[in-house]
Amino acid sequence: MLEEARGALTPVFRLIDEEKNTSFTETETLEDSGSPELSININDDIQFDNVNFAYPARPDVFVLRNLTLTICSGQTIALVGSSGSGKSTCISLLLRFYEPLSGCIAINNRSITDCNVKQLRQKIGVVSQEPILFATSIYENIRFGKENATKAEIEEAARQANAHDFIMQLPNKYDTVVGESGVQLSGGEKQRVALARALVKQPALLLLDEATSALDNTNEKIVQEALDQACKDRTTIVISHRLSEVQNAHRIYVLDNGCVIEQGTHETLMSQEGSRYCEMMKAQQKEKTQNDIDEKKSTEQIEDDDQRQITESSRHHSHSELDNESKGYGTRVGMKGVHLSGGEKQRIAIARALLRQPKILLLDEATSGMDTYNEQIVQEALEKAETMNSTCTSLIIAHRLSTIRSCDLICVLEKGYLVENGTHAELMKRRGVYYRMIVCNSIS
Incomplete structure (x- = not known):
């Protein structure tokens, strides 16, 4: 316990010994009104x-x-x-x-x-x-x-x-x-x-x-x-x-x-x-086009060339991004990942979840903070991880309906009640709540 206490004090003394930052002071930050x-x-x-x-x-x-x-x-x-x-x-x-x-x-x-x-x-x-x-x-x-x-x-x-x-x-x-x-x-x-x-x-x-x-x-x-x-x-x-x-x-x-x-x-x-x-x-327009309503084709697919490009990127993206950092995987991210962007934090959190090869994977708006390019990469990586781990059950919460189109079952909730459930194709044919949400996605 004593050794742990000594170890904990090391960063405290390091902070005390740091040179004073004269750019602004605690007094200046707290006082209600500064000088003219x-x-x-x-x-x-x-x-x-x-x-x-x-x-x-x-x-x-x-x-x-x-x-x-x-x-x-x-x-x-x-x-x-x-x-x-x-x-x-x-x-x-x-x-x-x-x-x-x-x-x-x-x-x-x-x-x-x-x-x-x-x-x-x-x-x-x-x-x-x-x-x-x-x-x-x-x-x-x-x-x-x-x-x-x-x-x-x-x-x-x-x-x-x-x-x-x-x-x-x-x-x-x-x-x-x-x-x-x-x-x-x-x-x-x-x-x-x-x-x-x-x-x-x-x-x-x-x-x-x-x-x-x-x-x-x-x-x-x-x-x-x-x-x-x-x-x-x-x-x-x-x-x-x-x-x-x-x-x-x-x-x-x-x-x-x-x-x-x-x-x-x-x-x-x-x-x-x-x-x-x-x-x-x-x-982004291409992503929205995938949500356009077509009664004959309710499930559109990304072109083969784009699929191959996304798949290739998903294999290397996270690793190469970290490899470009000065300390690679030894990079310190700061309290709550303050030194990373929103998208970077989300990708690392997803990697942490996938590392243990879980039996149940919960994804709550996992790609909401990413740009379209990185969202596609991560989405493809998640789908690949689910394919490789066939025993894994995934529960996905998303507002971007393009990220759940391939799900085996989609449950639509409204005011705490289950109002619809089925596959993407089945729900599209019913022209109910899910259909209207898809239309809203396309229009917006």
Whole structure:
């Protein structure tokens, strides 16, 4: 026990002995108002100027490389790209969770390192890919966004986030305790409460990191309409793998390997045949085409060439990605995988689940945080794993119906009841709830 205690103290003393980071202090972070020179007006243009960054745990792996982009005041800016391209890292740097290794992030040509950290964050609303709720009531969870918020303000924020109606259907309404990490709520409900928390303080800058990734198509459309209203007259940065969500953005930046490789409006980028954005859009349109309704052919298949390409990628993708890291499989991922992108974390979690060759495999929105390319790769790998382990029973929960088409049995739930079950072909012939969901997928 003594040896274990000594071992546990090693990282503590290492932290104590580290050189002090003078970029900002605990006092500056906690104080309610900074000195005049620290105040900042966030209603101006935001510039990333040749920003380079690598996470402390992987100092040799640059996540951002000479990144330069401008976020114009009052506009909606979209960051798109494959998993691990640096999109979420931009938000982390803007919130000053980390500092750039070089380059500058400025608002109206003034570095954000000169401003008060708390003041900066109070003016920014964030909805992340993985919503974090606390073990208290829904009311208190929303109020965390603005401590002095009135009941009317909280309810209005909930309405804007399409959360008010489902909250009022709960027995205790806004006093409902959500449990640790919001365990008592579904993924979509947690996301909407988190969105209400971001909107209650009427932020000058709204950051949406895969804000609708956990929602079904019906709720995604409703929440997206609410987001479109919330984005008006407000600077907004949207990160999304679903390009249909960013088509109306004033400017779209396409990131790859930490660099901006393309930029422009949706129309401009689509007019550039062979561009990365155009190829990504075609891939997603192809996925939706698979859901188009055809009474004679209710089960379409991917072309043989594409199947072979996806299968080949699935054999090497996870290993080669790790092999490219400076420490390979010895790479430290940080607390809750903070040094990895959402898609990277999901792929590692899937690998961990497959390693033991389980008899029962539970997949709860396992590919929701991935771009279309990586989703196809992982989906193919999962199907291959199920084929190789014929004794494995898989239970899949998904809003993207294209990921469950090959299932032996599909069960459709509505308000806690089983309303339909059968194969994809059988449910399509019935033209019931599942059929309408497929139609909604295709239209959206």
